[in-house]
Amino acid sequence: MNKTEVVDIINGFLVEEFEIEDDLIQPDATWSDLGIDSLDFVDIVVIIEKEFGFKLKGEDMINVRTLGQFHEFIYQRQLSNQ
Amino acid sequence: MKRVVITGMGIYSTIGKTLDEVRDSLYHGRSGIGLDEERKTLGYRSLLTGMIESPNLKGILDRRSRVGLPEQGKYAYVATLEALKNAGIDQDYLEQTEAGILYGNDSSSVPVIDAIDLMREKKDTTLLGSGSIFQSMNSTISMNLSVIFKLRGINFTVSGACASGSHALGMGYFLIRHGLQDCIITGGGQEINPESMGSFDGLSAFSTRHNAPEKASRPFDRDRDGLVPSGGAATIILESYDSAVKRGARILGEVIGYGFSSNGDHISVPNVTGPVKAINTALQDAGIDIKDIGYINAHATSTPVGDGKEAEAINEVFGSTKPYVSSTKSMTGHEMWMGGASEVIYSLLMMNNDFIAPNINFENPDEHSAKLNITPKTIEQGFDVFLSNAFGFGGTNSTLIIKKC
Numbered sequence: 001m002n003k004t005e006v007v008d009i010i011n012g013f014l015v016e017e018f019e020i021e022d023d024l025i026q027p028d029a030t031w032s033d034l035g036i037d038s039l040d041f042v043d044i045v046v047i048i049e050k051e052f053g054f055k056l057k058g059e060d061m062i063n064v065r066t067l068g069q070f071h072e073f074i075y076q077r078q079l080s081n082q
Numbered sequence: 083m084k085r086v087v088i089t090g091m092g093i094y095s096t097i098g099k100t101l102d103e104v105r106d107s108l109y110h111g112r113s114g115i116g117l118d119e120e121r122k123t124l125g126y127r128s129l130l131t132g133m134i135e136s137p138n139l140k141g142i143l144d145r146r147s148r149v150g151l152p153e154q155g156k157y158a159y160v161a162t163l164e165a166l167k168n169a170g171i172d173q174d175y176l177e178q179t180e181a182g183i184l185y186g187n188d189s190s191s192v193p194v195i196d197a198i199d200l201m202r203e204k205k206d207t208t209l210l211g212s213g214s215i216f217q218s219m220n221s222t223i224s225m226n227l228s229v230i231f232k233l234r235g236i237n238f239t240v241s242g243a244c245a246s247g248s249h250a251l252g253m254g255y256f257l258i259r260h261g262l263q264d265c266i267i268t269g270g271g272q273e274i275n276p277e278s279m280g281s282f283d284g285l286s287a288f289s290t291r292h293n294a295p296e297k298a299s300r301p302f303d304r305d306r307d308g309l310v311p312s313g314g315a316a317t318i319i320l321e322s323y324d325s326a327v328k329r330g331a332r333i334l335g336e337v338i339g340y341g342f343s344s345n346g347d348h349i350s351v352p353n354v355t356g357p358v359k360a361i362n363t364a365l366q367d368a369g370i371d372i373k374d375i376g377y378i379n380a381h382a383t384s385t386p387v388g389d390g391k392e393a394e395a396i397n398e399v400f401g402s403t404k405p406y407v408s409s410t411k412s413m414t415g416h417e418m419w420m421g422g423a424s425e426v427i428y429s430l431l432m433m434n435n436d437f438i439a440p441n442i443n444f445e446n447p448d449e450h451s452a453k454l455n456i457t458p459k460t461i462e463q464g465f466d467v468f469l470s471n472a473f474g475f476g477g478t479n480s481t482l483i484i485k486k487c
Contacts, residue, residue, distance in 0.1 A: 019145050039146070042212035049209055 001052075006075045010067075013047050027068030034067065052078045086258045087487055089331040090169025090319035091427045092161040096132035096274075096312050097414055100164065105431045107413065108439035109460055113296035115310050115415050121276045121283075128288035130298050132312025132415040134274055143230070149213030150226050152190050154271035154420075157315035158223045159230065162267060165317035166231075170331055171265075173231070182235025182263050184254045185223045185317075186246030186270030188419045191278035193217035223271045223315075235263050241419075243474025244381075246270055247316065248422025252340035252480055254320040264325040270423035272313030279311045285350070287385060299416075300443035301382035301409035302389050302451035309383040312415030316424035335430050336487040338467075339368030345477025352388050352473060357381075357395035360479035364469065365399075368483040373403045375483070376465025377438055379429045381473045382409035383416045392471065393450035404455040406465075408441035422472030422480055429468045433486055436464035 014020045020034050031037075036044070045056045054077060064073050091101065096114025098104035107114070116133040137160045139148050151159060166172070171181075197214045201207060216222060221239035228237045236257060240250040247270020254266040282288070289308040291298040299310040326333055341364030345356035365372065378396060382389040389409075396407060410428045411417070417424050432439055438461040444451075445458070467485040 017145070037146075039212040042208070043149070046209050046211050055206070055208070 001078055003071070003075050006078065007071045009051050010071055010074060017047065025067065027066065027071070029067045030065055048074065054078065054081050084259050084261050085323035086255045086337045087321055087323050087326050087333045088318055088335045088337065088430065088484070089321045089326050089333060090165040090171065091334065091430060092164030092168060092317045093314070093424060093427050094137070094157040094161045095314035095316070095414060095417070095424060096134050099160070101168065101431065104428070105435060108410065108428055108431060109437055111413060111440045111442045111460060113413050113442065114312065115295045115298060117292060117295055118276065124276050124280060126276065126280065126283045127286060128283055128290050128308070129292060130289055130295055130310045132274055132310065132314070132417070134314055147226070147230050149211070150216035152193050152217040152222055152273065153275060154187060154190070154273040154313065154315060155217070155223050155226050157313070158185065158227060158269065158271040158317065161269065161315040161317040162227055162231070165267070165319050169319040170329065171319065177232050179265060180235040180263065181233050181265040181267065183224045183228050183233055183237050183267040184240055184250045185227070185268065186240045186242065186250040186419050186423060187220055187223045188241040188243055188246050189273060189278055190218055190220060190222050191273060192275055195277050227267065233267070236266060242478045242480065243476055244416070244418045245422050245472040245474040245478045245480040246419040247424065248470065248472035248480035248482055249342065251318060251320065251337065251423060251426060251482055252342065255337045255340050258320055258322050264322045266320045267317060268320050268423065269315060269317035270420035271315040272418045272420035274311070274313035282311065289384060297443050299384045299412050301380065301384045301412050301441060302393060302447065302454070302456050303444050304446040304448040306384045306386060306389065309385050309411070310415035312417050314417060314420055314424065316420050316427050318423055318426060333487040334434060335484045337482060338370070338485050339364040339483030341365070341367060341481040343479045345479070347477050350475055352391045352477065354391050354394045354398065356477050356479045357392055357471065357473060358398050360481040361395065361399050361469065361471070364481035364483050370467065370483070372400055374467050375400065375403070375405045375469050377429065377432065377468040378405055378407045379425045379468060379470040380407050380409040381471040383411055390448065390450045392473070393454055397450070397453040401453065406438050406461060407454045407456045408439055410439055412442040412444065422470070425470050425472070426482060426484065429470055430484065433465060433468060437462055438465070
């Protein structure tokens, strides 16, 4: 999966599933900017497992603070899982 | 002691999704019962059930609130929206006052089953999602609605089997009466799905009159063959009289009596002494005479034993005055955890619209029901005070008495 496809999937579920406004979906947006709290993150783990086939762990995400960093993290992780 | 009044009600049921629809169904004796073919594949004896669709709350309620709501929680949310509107209470008022919630609910099967299935398959609890725990607990309705409506008063669920909704009202009545709360959202919710009813079907308690679903629930009738499971949600806004008057609220009725008892007997077979005690305690609490009761909304579920025992109990107390009696379960089926609350709404709709809803399918009495004044037809007659019974497994009994205000 190329980076664009990964970004589209992530942005897609943030808009569809989490009902986040399109214009808030920016690479420099933080979880807080997006209104994602710790409970929402539990659901993100479920979706990532379904979409990409691997399990996100909290400790992996310590340095992932923005949406752009999340895109990159998931992109790299799914590459290494292939 | 404070006076306790009802200032709002809302309903999401198999006989209507608004108060107006439900009033019309009650008046015309419409049944909300049908057949669920899926139950056949699960080995059910009975395919009969109340029929209702799940409300779509997308666009009405935010995602975080929605993911915690199971089926009966969605029903309860819709019913509560209608009840608050009916009461003239808006979100600002709820946030400025100490409103509470006491809701009846006694199961939440599907989220529990889904979580266990997923756990067994994935062997990983972090894949269950964030809403599962909040959907799974018996207190799911009170926990979710208290957050959605930002309530700051009393907040818990009453689980009293098929008397849950009635006891929730009774507890709310006590708290307001003693001056501990001014406004409480009460009611009852009941899931309708095959997963939740299999073990009850397994007791052979359900009607199998598949050839005529609308005739299957026939409380007090000689030829009844079991109950029909049903559900939905019913919300009633209880308020102190002083608070209602201060707000200029329309008063729909006054709760004047609550009686309860436990049979101290069999887990599923009812008796006569328990219900008689609950009825007499409620009458005593209300401080009224038996001749003042104009209508009794019976618990009668259409089971051979249960209806007979309740008929004996009603006759023991009201044998000399014979008020009108009907079981609205003849139309709705048995709404279980919700029934004690919804049947107060059905009775309020009758009291405030001057009619008595029929006990449909009451064609031939048996030896016990022959002693009661059961109406199989709609009666165009007003009444000022009604009594509502709700009984449940474990021998829990609840009786409420409500009068026109």
